[in-house]
Amino acid sequence: MMDFWRETLGAPTKIVAPMVDASELPWRILSRRYGAQLCYTPMLHSSIFSKDPKYRNEALSSCDEDKPLIVQFCGNDPQVMLEAATLAQDHCVAIDINLGCPQAIAKRGHYGAFLQDEWPILHQMVSLLSSNLKVPVTCKVRRFENKQKTVEYAKMLEAAGCKMLTVHGRTREQRGPLTGLADWSYVKAVKDAVKIPVISNGNIQNMQDLIRCMEETGAQGVMIAEGNLYNPALFTGQNPPAWVPALEYLDLVDRYPCPLSYTRGHLFKLFHHILSIPCNNYLRIELGAANTMKQFREIVKKIQGLYEQYHNGVKLWEKTTHSGTSNLALPPWLCQPYVREDPEDHLKKISEKETGAQLRLAVGDKRLYEDAEGNLISRKKMKRLRRISRRPQKPDNLPERPLEKCLLCENPLGSKCSYKLCKKCCKDKCFLGNLDCEGHRILVRTRREMARAFAEKRGGNKKTK
Template sequence: MCFSKSFPFHLQFCGNDAETLLEAALLAQDHCDAVDINLGCPQAIAKRGHYGAFLQDEWELLAEIVNTLHTQLSVPVTCKIRVFEDRQRTIEYAKMLEAAGCQLLTVHGRTREQKGPLTGIADWSYIKEVRQHIKIPMFANGNILGLEDIKRCLTETGVDGVMTAEGNLHNPGIFTGQSVKTWDMAAEYLDFVQQYPCPVSYIRGHLFKIFHHLMNLRPNADLREELAVSNQLEHFRTVVGKIKHKYEPFHMGAEVYVAEEVDPSVLVIEEGLNLSLPPWLCQPYIRVPPELHKQIIAEKVRLAEDPNRLKRKFFDPEGNEISRKRMKKLRRRLRRPNKPEGKHERSLECCDQCANPVGIKCEYRLCRICCREKCYTENRDCPGHGILIKSRHKKAKKFENQKECKQNSGVSDDVDEATNECSANEKLARILHSAETNTVLSGNS
């Protein structure tokens, strides 16, 4: 793992099985200062996987998970949750986690249903009430869009620190209290990508967050399209360079900036509430209020069902009217002009043991079925097919050895738990000390 030890480093896990989470946390505890359990994710992937905020009604399971990690790990166990509509139930929820062994609780002031266009405003009063009823350290989450929000949240809720997520994505310099130039932040991010490679979709997603306000301007439609289809690091750097070339003269005062037209397909809040910062500076994204979003969607549905509505017309480069489907196909061709026409069928090589096609990345030149049988029989791995029999056996054996060593060590479980808790408390104290130091520094900035 590559990270700086100048500040506390937490690893967050999500899951719904105590033993599986413990196995993962045991591998991580020597490389971090605390293990956090994500009980606040409201996304569809968390619902499908049955974790995050979709466990908040299963208190017995959560108590088992938290207690298992608390008693078996040498680092503090922390949790992040969302609130219930019922304030008292939220308080009881926090108390249950505290009793189970949670040593630091982060409370997001939104319910599980508040997400996407219906996110709305986080209610800090829930967080304040929870703070008054539990004794462990506590962080707040929600509505943190700038440095002033951090100070105000600490004052209004009485918590020990804050956690921020979306605010960082749009302005990674949030803790400096400054709005830096988007192209500088994007270039720094791409330098990290070059040092620590990641999937292209991650890169594209982060850059769209940083350039959010610029990409919503109609004159930048071509730049938005270019960023959307970029698939190499140099392509992303080219887009960043074009944005810098276009907007740096305005930032330096060499040219006068005239506000550009916003894409009408993008929902914006009322004009009187818009931010005054120029769009080339990193700044918060203010979501449309849920009520306004519902009104706009209802209006779109009404217009779509209107039999007298005017349909949008599409034309090819020669001026001939074409269908929407045909226009999409033309746009795809323009994005990739060198792509050969027609379907390209690769020549299939047969498996050494049967008539099925061989896996392209298979180390043994076998199809998936034959490869799986070989790996099970000979205790091997095949990364190309994602078959990791040897690795899993090795991991399971290591876990069993750890449990056996602990049972045969001659030291009682009570002593082990006391030692772990002592070590965890020391690390928790260091984390809180660091949080207090950062708060003081932020207050002096």
């Protein structure tokens, strides 16, 4: 089993995670140039991949510089997963099954971390792929609350044919503002219990974290996700000015085109600390409205023009320490981690807001109201509830409307979508076919056409210049 790790993969220790709308080909190449030794495709929907040739061609976009590459799939049907993996196996060194996605879309589609309690299906899926593919099968999982159950879970996947296991040290409930810290002791427990290579995922914000993680867990390698998006040079131990990787990335996008939404998302993360400064709010607005590569490049150059003089020492940047302390702070133009708020602090703030709301209610603040169950609600919500209460009651015997699904995957479709697709599939279709979808507000019209439509709506037969 270690032969796959050493000979096929080259024993990588620095790995970039599969990230939806973020680990596309240009970003993977950029990450490899900054020290990444192994990359994954974004999570791909197995059902769409097996049916849609355009989706498949876009997903498998690669080049010689993009090796070794692992293709990751999500899904809950072993046979569909096998069909998709068979179509992809000639384009990668392994097929990875996503059993760790904790997002709401994974819950609705019943895949990712929301399959972790269905061991018979997972055993069948891993076993079926392992015995029918030319390339190894790997899995990416999240831990359970119980350490022993996490170990048994890993052993089950190993017995089914999994050749490498990535263990995220968080539960599926630890996401968003409740992310918190990953528990590396679960990774170590799994590493000590199985014979296949184990990759640790979670809590990596710099090279010191990577070294400490490998020492504490004994894992063969470390996978990073969010840390890579905010600092693609993390594996080199550097913190370059954000415009350097940004311009390199834009050059790669010119060579290997991808949806503009991916590019915009990467730039928002690279410049997160600059765009968080109140006086730079206009830059945030410009970046959000930009819809061409030329505009993206102009914004990056504008940011470079504002901060390069500080970076080169021509001007003095005075905010060098954290407020109220003597601790040194990295200047905002350097690539650096995004530090999330502690979950306890987040819950404390919510509690304080609720207490404040109750106090405002007690003194007669009319911005808040109580519903029939005594819960505090806003004025806007109260008006909506009153409007609903004035409508005639619907008959009780009306049949419940069934949940309609996307034509290409298992996700719910958009109720007003022109193509009867979910937002992700609709975005892909519009990008590949240069199409509009009014329901999802995905428009590729030019500015001139938009101006003409606006003028006609205002009344006129006025011609736009």
